[in-house]
Amino acid sequence: TRSTRPQRMLKAVQKNATKGSPESVISAIDYFCKHSEWAMNVGDEKGSILDSVVTEVNPSTVLELGTYCGYSTVRIARLLSPGTKFITLEFNPANVTVARQIIAHAGLQDKVTVVEGSSGDLIPQMKERFGITTFDFIFLDHWKDRYLPDIKLFEECGLLRKGSVLLADNVICPGAPEYLEYVRNSPRYENRYYPAHLEYTKVEDGLEKSVFLG
Numbered sequence: 001t002r003s004t005r006p007q008r009m010l011k012a013v014q015k016n017a018t019k020g021s022p023e024s025v026i027s028a029i030d031y032f033c034k035h036s037e038w039a040m041n042v043g044d045e046k047g048s049i050l051d052s053v054v055t056e057v058n059p060s061t062v063l064e065l066g067t068y069c070g071y072s073t074v075r076i077a078r079l080l081s082p083g084t085k086f087i088t089l090e091f092n093p094a095n096v097t098v099a100r101q102i103i104a105h106a107g108l109q110d111k112v113t114v115v116e117g118s119s120g121d122l123i124p125q126m127k128e129r130f131g132i133t134t135f136d137f138i139f140l141d142h143w144k145d146r147y148l149p150d151i152k153l154f155e156e157c158g159l160l161r162k163g164s165v166l167l168a169d170n171v172i173c174p175g176a177p178e179y180l181e182y183v184r185n186s187p188r189y190e191n192r193y194y195p196a197h198l199e200y201t202k203v204e205d206g207l208e209k210s211v212f213l214g
């Protein structure tokens with residue numbers, strides 16, 4: 001049967017990227033998405049903003065929602081200090097398989113744990129299953145209608161501390177209007193919007209950074 005887009009992306013990484021080089025994996029995926037097939041990776045423009053925020057926060061605990069093929073997972077993991085606890089959640093089991101192979105090609109398999117499942121089920125399990133107390137950095141890049149319920153879940157589960165940084169992809173396209181309204185009207189968050197474009201296109205999109213004030 002016909003291969004899937006993530007499987008074709010993995011083949012492109014295995015063919016074109018140097019094993020053990022995160023930068024070459026990132027470049028190979030961006031090349032594939034620009035010249036072969038569009039795919040919903042955060043991309044190079046928004047990826048550079050992600051890089052700058054991760055570097056600024058220098059987190060000890062990281063959660064990514066929405067692994068997809070592991071592109072942003074590789075971008076984040078390559079910047080983390082040794083000993084950082086990094087967990088990424090992916091709903092689609094076929095994508096989990098592809099992501100683990102792309103992350104391994106980058107040589108970053110020991111830096112991150114890829115967990116299959118839905119955010120609503122897994123967030124309440126973070127403390128008991130992974131020994132997390134709070135997250136220093138959270139990258140929201142999963143189903144856009146889950147951004148709002150999941151930030152409320154983080155608050156309810158006591159997974160945020162004063163200074164925790166949340167960075168949300170796609171707040172314009174596909175959009176997360178209820179999430180934006182919540183964080184921008186809540187006295188408990190300090191927000192900054194980073195204008196950009198939908199990955200590999202000229203369509204308007206952006207990232208919203210929200211710092212939890214406790």
Ligand SMILES: Cc1cc(-c2n[nH]c(CCNC(=O)c3cc(-c4ccc(F)cc4)cc(O)c3O)n2)ccn1
Nearest residue numbers: 040066067068089090091117118119141142143174
């Ligand atoms: C509930 C739950 C869910 C998950 C989960 N795992 N994997 C994902 C991926 C979600 N990502 C997207 O849907 C997404 C879509 C577009 C897009 C698509 C089509 C267009 F025309 C324009 C833009 C662009 C993007 O940048 C995106 O990130 N979610 C993991 C855990 N729990």
Ligand SMILES: [Mg+2]
Nearest residue numbers: 042141169170
């Ligand atoms: Mg996204």
